[in-house]
Amino acid sequence: MSFSPNKSPTKAAHEHALLLNAIAAGANEYPKPEHVNYTYGTAGFRTLATKLPSVLFRVGLLAVLRSKRLEGATIGVMVTASHNPEPDNGVKLVDPSGEMLDPTWEAHATALSNCPSTESLISTFTTLATHLRVDLSQPANIVYAYDTRPSGPELIKALERGFESFGESVKTNNLGVTTTPILHYVVKATNDKTGTYGEPTKKGYNEKMAKAFRTLIGNRGPLAPLYVDCANGVGALALQDFTATLGDVLPINPLNTSTSTQGSLNHSCGADFVKTKQALPPSIQSSGVLSKAGTRACSFDGDADRIVYYYLHESKGTFRLLDGDKIAVMVAMFLGDLIVKAKLDEEHKLEVGVVQTAYANGSSTKYLTSRNIPVSCVPTGVKHLHHAAQRYDIGVYFEANGHGTVLFSDQAIKALKSANPQSPDSANAIKNLLAFSELINQAVGDALSDMLLVETVLAHRGWGAAEWDAGYEDLPNRLVKVEVPDRSIFVATDAERKLQHPQGLQDTIDETVKKYDMGRSFxxxxxTEDCVRVYAEAKTATEAENLAVAVTDIVKFGSGQV
Incomplete structure (x- = not known):
């Protein structure tokens, strides 16, 4: 920890003392609850909102440290619990590039949040600042936002109390109530020194995407109407703002938009409900809006960083889910076709690759690999997917739950901009690829951006939902949440496809899986929650269900519940 060499030792010591006193005062206002252990997980801290005020204060401290360490680069803080029930909340930090917090700093966040007293917090803070060589006289810049949860405003106060400890050296930009992807976009755009990524505001976000979408749709609009389940969350507000910017190119009918109704957030609606239950939200089922053949709909989650599509089968009337796997396959195949049409020379040749997790349906992986699209499998969590996708010229990553995006490397953008088109078709393909790079939120998964991505590909293909769905048939699958006394005893390896601990459990699972045709389970x-997740797939729905039940029993036995 250091202060500016231009200051006298006496003045520096005085400012140091003032800072520590301010931190102590804030820590006393927001003491850590006893018998609570916090972990910065794949989506930051997430638990019951009532347990989080002390965490928010300490995250405020860490965000400032991170910005100062990076010489004033803007850091983002998002207060949200995404798809979790309304009583929960959470907080995560966003690095200057718009990506998740540097993984090496996750331990620092956990350490600060678990300090049991004001004294230990001061000690840990001082040690961290020294160890990380943070010049505390550096400026800091923070952008922060929150979703529509009732607990948000109080938690924001605790966060701001952390910022205030540093006095005037910290400049903040409160975006208010907005989506997680917009926060990521604003962080990335603010730190973009070239000024080409976009205006770092909500307005800039809407205008950038609307312009790219209009370019890609051309004279194909207006498109068929789309029904959008907003999960009674902040996506409803973002969608309203965006449609005002876009106009009538894509007629949108928003559903589940009750952002101020207590208990409504994610309740029997939203992407997680649809994916987990594999059924229409009751509100959409009862409304009958999908009864007309060919009508498609999609669902956001609570903070609008996930999306899944669905429709009702024309003849059978059965529910058909088009999840993250279906999106990834369609988008990767389409971008691959565009690259072929672009006819780039060897110097500018580009490769499209797909990154999946163990949750990806086996049929999607088989479909891609059989068509020579490279596929990587990584552990669950955006940070793992994002980094793996960066290894491709154009990296497509989507979790089955609908969280994902497409990354265009700097080299890919450079190659496209410098390419010499060989024909009008080649020029058009290059123009469209560049427009896709503008349409897609490359900082993080974004329900709104991904919705436009899907609509663009469908429009170019001339497809409805049924034609999209016809590419391959998902293997029947089940995802079960199993509450256990201590989830930490379960340790997964091999991109989370195998259990390392408790010892012996994986062997039992393997023997069970062998009994089912095309069976797979992990x-x-x-x-993000205090539970263990069991995934199972097999040739038939009955076998997938039975396999899930069998593996759930194995998990309960391994955790000492049976």
Whole structure:
């Protein structure tokens, strides 16, 4: 920890003392609850909102440290619990590039949040600042936002109390109530020194995407109407703002938009409900809006960083889910076709690759690999997917739950901009690829951006939902949440496809899986909830259900519940 060499030792010591006193005063206002252990997981801290005020104060301290360490680069803080029930809340930090917090700093966040007293917090803070060589006289810049949860405003106060400890050296930009992807976009745009990524505001976000979408749709609009389940969350507000910017190119009918109704957030609606239950939200089922053949709909989650599509089968009337796997396959195949049409020379040749997790349906992986699209499998969590996708010229990553995006490397953008088109078709393909790079939120998964991505590909292909769905048939699958006394005893390896601990459990699972035709199952501790997740797939729905039940019993036995 250091202060500016231009200051006298006496003045520096005085400012140091003032800072520590301010931190102590804030820590006393927001003491850590006893018998609570916090972990910065795949989506930051997430638990009951009533347990989080002390965490928010300390995250405020860490965000400032991170910005100062990076010489004033803007850091983002998002207060949200995404798809979790309304009583929960959470907080995560966003690095200057718009990506998740540098993994090496996750331990620092956990350490600060678990300090049991004001004294230990001061000690840990001082040690961290020294160890990380933070010049505390550096300026800091923070952008922060929150979703529509009732607990948000109080938690924001605790966060701001952390910022205030540093006095005037910290400049903040409160975006208010907005989506997680917009916060990521604003962080990335603010730190973009070239000024080409976009205006770092909500307005800039809407205008950037609307312009790219209009370019890609061309004279194909207006498109068929789309129904959008907003999960009674902040996505409803973002969608309203965006449609005002876009106009009538894509007629949108928003559903589940009750952002101020207590208990409504994610309740029997939203992407997680649809994916987990594999059924229409009751509100959409009863409304009958999908009864007309060919009508498609999609669902956001609570903070609008996930999306899944669905429709009702024309003849059978059965529910058909088009999840993250279906999106990834369609988008990767389409971008691959565009690259072929672009006819780039060897110097500018580009490769599209797909990154999946163990949750990806086996049929999607088989479909891609059989068509020579490279596929990587990584552990669950955006940070793992994002980094793996960066290894491709154009990296497509989507979790089955609908969280994902497409990354265009700097080299890919450079190659496209410098390419010499060989024909009008080649020029058009290059123009469209560049427009896709503008349409897609490359900082993080974004329900709104991904919705436009899907609509663009469908429009170019001339497809409805049924034609999209016809590419391959998902293997029937089940995802079960198993509450256990201690999820930490479950340790997964091999991109979370195998259990390392408790010892012997994986062997039992393997023997069970062998009994089912085309069976596959894995167990992993949740990164966002106090539970273990069991995934199972097999040739028939009955077998998938039976396999899930069998593996759930194995998990309960391994955790000492049976």
């Amino acid at each position: 167990v992993r501790p949740s990164g």
